Amino acid sequence: MISDYICKISNDNYLVWLQNSNKYIVVDSKLLKLINDKPKFSENIFLNKISQSLNIDLSRAKDIYIEINKLLLEFNQPTPVVHKTIYQKLIHCDIICFYKFNNVNVKVCFDSEQSKRLINPKFKHLTTLETDNINVQFSVFKNQSKIFLFKNDDIVGSWNKGEMHEFQGKFSMEFLCSSYNNSEHDWMGVFHASTISKNNKSIMFTGDSGNGKSTLISILMANGYNIIADDFTPILRSDLKTYCFPTAISIKEKSFDLIELLHPQIKDLDQYYIDDIKGHVKYLPPVTDKISANCNSVVWVKYAKDLDNNFEKISTENALQKFLPDAWISNNEVNAKAFMKWVRQTNFYELKYSDNKKLISLVDSLFLD
Amino acid sequence: MKKDNKNSTETTHSGITRKDAIKKMGKYAALTAVGTFMILNPKKAQAQSTPPNPGGW
Numbered sequence: 001m002i003s004d005y006i007c008k009i010s011n012d013n014y015l016v017w018l019q020n021s022n023k024y025i026v027v028d029s030k031l032l033k034l035i036n037d038k039p040k041f042s043e044n045i046f047l048n049k050i051s052q053s054l055n056i057d058l059s060r061a062k063d064i065y066i067e068i069n070k071l072l073l074e075f076n077q078p079t080p081v082v083h084k085t086i087y088q089k090l091i092h093c094d095i096i097c098f099y100k101f102n103n104v105n106v107k108v109c110f111d112s113e114q115s116k117r118l119i120n121p122k123f124k125h126l127t128t129l130e131t132d133n134i135n136v137q138f139s140v141f142k143n144q145s146k147i148f149l150f151k152n153d154d155i156v157g158s159w160n161k162g163e164m165h166e167f168q169g170k171f172s173m174e175f176l177c178s179s180y181n182n183s184e185h186d187w188m189g190v191f192h193a194s195t196i197s198k199n200n201k202s203i204m205f206t207g208d209s210g211n212g213k214s215t216l217i218s219i220l221m222a223n224g225y226n227i228i229a230d231d232f233t234p235i236l237r238s239d240l241k242t243y244c245f246p247t248a249i250s251i252k253e254k255s256f257d258l259i260e261l262l263h264p265q266i267k268d269l270d271q272y273y274i275d276d277i278k279g280h281v282k283y284l285p286p287v288t289d290k291i292s293a294n295c296n297s298v299v300w301v302k303y304a305k306d307l308d309n310n311f312e313k314i315s316t317e318n319a320l321q322k323f324l325p326d327a328w329i330s331n332n333e334v335n336a337k338a339f340m341k342w343v344r345q346t347n348f349y350e351l352k353y354s355d356n357k358k359l360i361s362l363v364d365s366l367f368l369d
Numbered sequence: 370m371k372k373d374n375k376n377s378t379e380t381t382h383s384g385i386t387r388k389d390a391i392k393k394m395g396k397y398a399a400l401t402a403v404g405t406f407m408i409l410n411p412k413k414a415q416a417q418s419t420p421p422n423p424g425g426w
Contacts, residue, residue, distance in 0.1 A: 026406070031406055067398075118423055272421035324411050
């Protein structure tokens, strides 16, 4: 067997976790059997088996044979180290922010306004006047062209200029674990998704960057939904629920006018320059209510002005192909198992939209199901 | 799934051999061509969308 972690996701397709490389494959029963059988046979016998099983000639069987070999090699390659952290002493940082979430007081010290700008805009609305009884302290500073993150007195990591999305991801992960008093591998995974909730149920919206996830949840927030998370949706292994990660919703310049009609307070918010493609953003504080909610629906979103509204269920394999490359799934066995369980109990949809009113009634109907 | 038994040297409509076509299609083109096969590679670290440009880097 190539893996002990296999689950059926449709009539003939299986999701397989490859532990050494922390990769997943989706494969049909015939190919799965061939991959599993490969070590049992000599090349010639195996070529014939491939040829018979797939009803193809020996020349094509040889191509399959070569690729199965390649695949087995790839499976056994351990996950490469994400990045190396260089040695660094904690340095004094005297720009200080205090945040509070879920009754946890967090102190973050920055060495400069530049470093503060990497974190504070999304967390500013969590600012507290409580400066005593600090539960956790982070330090963020730049040295030797790298940004460093410390948690209390311990280094968490260092990142280059081009790795700011990973630095921010790590800071968010540490903030999340501090907020819920747990550790990274208590979380099954974190999805690049924006999530809303109502009545103990949540729906996760995934999609490529720029396809309107944040705008969509801002519209839904103005229509009575609570925000679980924008851009960074964690699922806890023990109950497979989404948990609130309360950073502000990032609204891009092209949506300022629309969102201002629904959330007039956005007019007075500061705007921040991201890059030439994304332009400026404003950070809209979320309305949060529930700390966690069940999540059995994931919607892949695509917004375009001239698109016809279309909403349909999509296959699990299609959905996985779309959202898994952007997700972080903890590489522990228990978490891979939990992920497979969650995948099996989840419905996946695709939504193309341009009409906001129709969108709201559609989401309302999903919550009634 | 539609199967064919064409020889690997047979040319396609675009005038290239099946072998060349497979090469062009990527690392696991032959597996992909005969059934359901996809490799999914989740992120190795948590990430978020790009934060505001701090300037001065």
